[in-house]
Amino acid sequence: MLFLAEAAHAAEHAPPGWVTAVFGALLVCMIVALALEEKLHAKKSVITGVAALVTLLVAQALGVLPGGPPTLGGHELHLPIYVAAIDWEVIAIILGASLFVDVTSKSGIFTWIAVKLTKLSRGDPRRLLWFYGALTVVFSAFLNNVTAMIIVGSLTAVSLNRLQLQDKLLGFLFVEGLMTNVGGLLTLISSVPNIIVGNAAGISFGKFFLVASPYVLLATLASIFLGEKLFRIKPLRDDAARREAAAQVAAFDENDGIRSRGFFNFAAAAFVVFILALALQSQLPLVGGEHGLGMGFVALAFAAIMLLRYKHEVHTFYSAVDWDLLAFFSSLFVVIYVMEHAAVLSTMGQALAWLLDRGENLGIGLLLWAAAGLSSVTDNIPLAAMLAKILPKGRELTADSMEWWAVIFGANLGGNLTPIGSASTVVAVTIMAKQGVPLSFLRFVRLALPFAVLQLVLATGYVLLVKVLFG
Amino acid sequence: MQLDQFESRFKRAAKALFAYAPIPFTKVLLVSDQEGADADAELARAKAFLGPLGAAEGVSWTVVTGESYHTSHELVARVSQEQPDLLIAQRSLKESDKDPIYSLGTYLDVLTQVAPVPVLVLPQGGLPSDLSQVMVVTDHMTGDSRLINYGVALLGAGGKLFLTHVEDEGTFERYMSVIAKLPSLDTETARRDIRAQLLKEPLEFMQSVDAALREHGVSHLEVEPIVRLGRSVRDYRELVEAHQVDVLVFNTKDSMQLAMHGMAYSLAVELKRVPLLLL
Numbered sequence: 025m026l027f028l029a030e031a032a033h034a035a036e037h038a039p040p041g042w043v044t045a046v047f048g049a050l051l052v053c054m055i056v057a058l059a060l061e062e063k064l065h066a067k068k069s070v071i072t073g074v075a076a077l078v079t080l081l082v083a084q085a086l087g088v089l090p091g092g093p094p095t096l097g098g099h100e101l102h103l104p105i106y107v108a109a110i111d112w113e114v115i116a117i118i119l120g121a122s123l124f125v126d127v128t129s130k131s132g133i134f135t136w137i138a139v140k141l142t143k144l145s146r147g148d149p150r151r152l153l154w155f156y157g158a159l160t161v162v163f164s165a166f167l168n169n170v171t172a173m174i175i176v177g178s179l180t181a182v183s184l185n186r187l188q189l190q191d192k193l194l195g196f197l198f199v200e201g202l203m204t205n206v207g208g209l210l211t212l213i214s215s216v217p218n219i220i221v222g223n224a225a226g227i228s229f230g231k232f233f234l235v236a237s238p239y240v241l242l243a244t245l246a247s248i249f250l251g252e253k254l255f256r257i258k259p260l261r262d263d264a265a266r267r268e269a270a271a272q273v274a275a276f277d278e279n280d281g282i283r284s285r286g287f288f289n290f291a292a293a294a295f296v297v298f299i300l301a302l303a304l305q306s307q308l309p310l311v312g313g314e315h316g317l318g319m320g321f322v323a324l325a326f327a328a329i330m331l332l333r334y335k336h337e338v339h340t341f342y343s344a345v346d347w348d349l350l351a352f353f354s355s356l357f358v359v360i361y362v363m364e365h366a367a368v369l370s371t372m373g374q375a376l377a378w379l380l381d382r383g384e385n386l387g388i389g390l391l392l393w394a395a396a397g398l399s400s401v402t403d404n405i406p407l408a409a410m411l412a413k414i415l416p417k418g419r420e421l422t423a424d425s426m427e428w429w430a431v432i433f434g435a436n437l438g439g440n441l442t443p444i445g446s447a448s449t450v451v452a453v454t455i456m457a458k459q460g461v462p463l464s465f466l467r468f469v470r471l472a473l474p475f476a477v478l479q480l481v482l483a484t485g486y487v488l489l490v491k492v493l494f495g
Numbered sequence: 496m497q498l499d500q501f502e503s504r505f506k507r508a509a510k511a512l513f514a515y516a517p518i519p520f521t522k523v524l525l526v527s528d529q530e531g532a533d534a535d536a537e538l539a540r541a542k543a544f545l546g547p548l549g550a551a552e553g554v555s556w557t558v559v560t561g562e563s564y565h566t567s568h569e570l571v572a573r574v575s576q577e578q579p580d581l582l583i584a585q586r587s588l589k590e591s592d593k594d595p596i597y598s599l600g601t602y603l604d605v606l607t608q609v610a611p612v613p614v615l616v617l618p619q620g621g622l623p624s625d626l627s628q629v630m631v632v633t634d635h636m637t638g639d640s641r642l643i644n645y646g647v648a649l650l651g652a653g654g655k656l657f658l659t660h661v662e663d664e665g666t667f668e669r670y671m672s673v674i675a676k677l678p679s680l681d682t683e684t685a686r687r688d689i690r691a692q693l694l695k696e697p698l699e700f701m702q703s704v705d706a707a708l709r710e711h712g713v714s715h716l717e718v719e720p721i722v723r724l725g726r727s728v729r730d731y732r733e734l735v736e737a738h739q740v741d742v743l744v745f746n747t748k749d750s751m752q753l754a755m756h757g758m759a760y761s762l763a764v765e766l767k768r769v770p771l772l773l774l
Contacts, residue, residue: 135504171497178502186509271514280508455498 038367039088047088047366050079054359058403059444068403069351076358080106083362090365109361110354116320117219119350123327124298125167126341127334131291132281134163138179139278147187147269150252150259153196156180157248160200161240164207165214166299169448173204177455185459186272194461195255201452202247202475205439208448209432210240213302213323216353217399217408217435224412225421225428228306229319235429239486243479250475287333298326356406360413369410373417380419380427388430388491389484395434396480400441408435426491433483440476443468511696513704514640515711518648520554524579526570526606528561528589541583544622544770547651561589567605574610582606583615586767594619599763607747607763607773613645615742616763616771623741623770626650630657630735632745632762633697639746642774643704646744649772652715657738658704659721660697661730663758667693690724698722728761735769747773 054075061068083089093100094108101108128134141159145151156176163172180196208215212222212232222232251257260266282288301308301322311317331338363369379394380387399407411431421427439446443453443465456463463471525541527534538558542549557577564570574582587600599607599616607614631646633639646656667690674685701720708718721734735743743766747759763771 135501135508139505139508174498174501178498179505182502182505182509271512275510275512276505277508277510280510281504451498458498 038370039086039365043086043088044367044371046082046086047079047363047368048371050075050082051359051363051368055406058406062444067348067352069348069355072352072355072359072406076106076355076362079359079362083366088362088365105361106358110357111220111223113223113318113320114216114219114357115350115353116318117213117323118216118353119345120320120323120325120327121213122168122345123341124323124330125171126344127327127330128291128295129171130334131288132279132283133288133291133295134167134175135179135281136278136288138175139276142179142183142276143273143278145273146266147183147273148260148266149187149189149192149257152183153199153252153257154248156196157199157203157251158244160203161207161210161244164204164448165210165240166295169204169208169215169446170451172207173201173448173451173455176200177452181455181459183273183276186275187269190459192255192257193459194456194463195251195257197452197456197459197461198463198471199248199251199255201449202251202440202472202479203244204448204452205436205446206240206243206247206479208446209236209243209436211236211302212319215436216405218432220405220408221412221428221432221435224416225425226423227428228423229302230304230306231423233303235490236432239433239483242486243482246478246482247475250478254471254474290333291330294326294330298322301326353405356409360406360409363410364413369414370417372410373414376411376414377418385488385491388426388487391427392430392434392484392487393480395431396438396441396476399435399438400445400476404435404439404446408432411435424494426487429487429490433487434480437476437479437483440472440479441469442472507692510703511700513643513700513707515647515707515713516640516644518580518644520548520551520580520648522555522557522577522579523548523581523583524557524559524574524577526559526574526582526584526588526602528585530560530562534558534560537585540622541617544617544626545649546626548649567602570602571605571609574606574612579612581615582610582612583617585617586619594767614747614773616773618768618770620768626741627653628655628657628738628740629742629744630659630738630740632731632743633658633660633701642744642746645772645774646742647708647713647716649742649744650716654716656704656716656718657721657734657740658701658718659731659734660694660701661723661725661727661734662693662697663727664724665726667724694722694724727758728765731762732766735766740769742770742772744772744774 054071057064057066057071057075058068061071064071080089089105094103094105095101138159141155142152145155156179160172160176163175167175177197177200180200181193184190184193184196205215208218210233212218212227212229218232221227227235260269302319304312305316305319305322306312308316308322311319311321331341334341360369376391379390382390395407395411408431415421415427415431419425419427439449443449443463449468453463453468525534525538527537529537535558538556542556548554557579559570559573559577564573584603584606586603587594587598588602590600598604603614603616607616626649629646629649631642633642643656643658646658650656670689671682671686674680675682698720701718701722704720705718708714708716723730731743734740743762745759745762747763759773763773
């Protein structure tokens with residue numbers, strides 16, 4: 025909220041070049057530290073938290089920050105700058121959605137769906153790959169990428185071990201890891217870059233789904249097909265093997281994790297209503313529109329409704345919330361706020377302008393590939409947050425501008441280039457190691473390259489096609 | 496942590512199910528320490544006790560009399576030569592002491608470990624009047640369908656098959672006492688969940704037996720699962736007496752040759768009055 029109100033201030037009081045250079049260096053340090061998160065043995069929230077503290081202190085010392093209290097609707101707010109700088113709508117969506125999904129998963133509905141699909145495959149490896157690949161996309165779209173990878177990946181390990189297909193584990197887990205980032209493109213709440221960029225662009229949930237879904241379908245089919253060929257996953261040939269495999273998966277009991285049939289049905293219905301509420305949020309009274317309570321309220325309200333089921337043990341769900349992620353976002357918003365006032369973002373915007381000035385179509389294509397390249401080596405969340413701020417500078421962008429989509433596609437798909445490109449691919453590699461099929465960084469890149477190139481080429485063509493057809 | 500939770504949920508959902516496979520008895524070998532008419536009478540008693548199997552057509556019965564072997568090597572060689580599907584012998588075979596303490600007898604000790612076929616050990620003295628109640632001890636491995644299939648093969652119409660699993664309470668309490676000293680694990684949750692899971696797995700396996708038998712048209716017998724936490728040998732002795740069991744079926748051979756060094760040996764030597772089918 026503070027960014028828009030103070031954009032004019034930032035433009036009027038541009039700091040000297042050396043100040044911008046100092047803050048630019050601090051930003052680079054933070055990004056490098058995030059890329060080396062594992063080496064530093066430090067959580068993301070600690071890295072961005074330290075960065076927020078340092079940048080705030082330096083900014084205060086150099087007089088970069090605007091003076092006076094922040095205002096809302098003409099009224100002064102008694103909020104410190106490091107609180108007001110946070111985009112609380114994004115935090116509310118993430119907190120509400122993760123609590124809602126966590127409580128819903130206690131009903132056993134997600135494991136029920138996953139086991140049911142396993143049984144439908146009758147244990148045939150090729151059918152199983154297609155089912156698990158599609159399931160990963162759907163779960164990534166409506167849960168989050170990490171949870172989707174954990175559910176489908178752990179089921180993959182159990183079912184392939186049971187079917188004695190351990191030699192196929194690498195191929196399955198690899199394809200699933202990559203499909204999380206494809207599924208993460210399907211809806212506005214599927215991934216954090218979507219929430220950040222979608223919010224900045226003013227793209228509604230419904231519109232996001234309509235634009236993204238054809239690409240997600242195409243990329244899913246192409247990627248699983250490629251995985252089937254590259255990892256040589258073939259159907260069972262003889263009747264005896266088919267019978268044996270069918271018997272093995274038939275022994276899975278999809279109802280085992282269901283403690284209460286009533287809560288299971290309630291959770292299934294609540295999940296459908298939750299998705300519908302998000303899709304129709306902009307049209308809903310009180311929550312939709314410019315002054316409505318917003319999508320974050322919808323997410324928190326549904327989380328509260330689900331928590332009523334466990335009203336005596338809500339603390340277990342609170343402790344399961346990813347506080348590292350929330351603290352990471354909060355700190356990141358503070359850092360970006362400071363960078364905005366230190367003119368770092370406008371300087372980066374000039375570089376971006378150079379990219380976009382290469383031509384209307386070429387510029388968008390370059391932006392998509394640049395976003396993908398950057399998100400493959402560093403966290404795609406700060407990248408998306410910064411690009412979402414930089415992109416509108418000096419440009420008249422609307423919710424229909426394809427530049428937003430270039431950032432969304434690039435930031436999500438870039439995660440498929442390296443094992444550190446996204447949290448869900450990190451989970452995939454962790455499961456592989458746990459199952460005795462470790463994958464080195466270079467081997468991951470070598471295996472991922474054809475998938476990533478295929479998905480990025482398709483994305484570039486798709487974004488430009490949408491631009492031509494509807495632009 | 497979340498990864499482990501989901502993996503556990505899916506592992507729990509992957510059940511071990513009973514697979515029915517009829518046991519084809521074509522050749523039965525009775526190892527006796529008697530000669531002539533006495534050996535024939537022993538065979539007749541064994542056939543009468545085994546009911547449907549004893550009267551079945553197409554099953555050849557052979558008697559190895561006491562004179563035809565003098566060492567365990569000779570007996571093992573004879574068994575290998577005959578290649579039967581089932582071996583029958585009396586407890587304390589060729590022993591002067593017919594009621595030894597804590598032993599099956601030299602010959603049977605060897606046969607139960609070396610012979611590659613099931614051994615039906617008959618008690619000294621009388622046999623039950625008929626074979627209508629069989630108890631299978633499924634302790635060694637949940638998912639061992641072979642044990643149960645042998646139990647089914649022994650029973651005729653109206654027979655009752657008890658499937659039993661006694662989880663050793665002493666071992667359970669030992670682990671619980673360790674968990675109670677670990678601050679990272681909630682003792683009450685561990686006690687409740689581990690106990691429930693230990694008993695759930697064998698019970699679910701046993702419950703799948705009835706469905707599988709009916710699926711294959713085997714509906715002539717009744718199946719009763721018994722699952723509890725207790726002291727293995729003591730509880731089995733109680734169960735055998737309480738249910739008037741005619742044959743007790745359990746594993747004595749495994750790839751590590753450890754079965755007869757554990758509970759199985761205690762059961763085999765202590766339950767002297769009950770016929771035992773040792774697999």
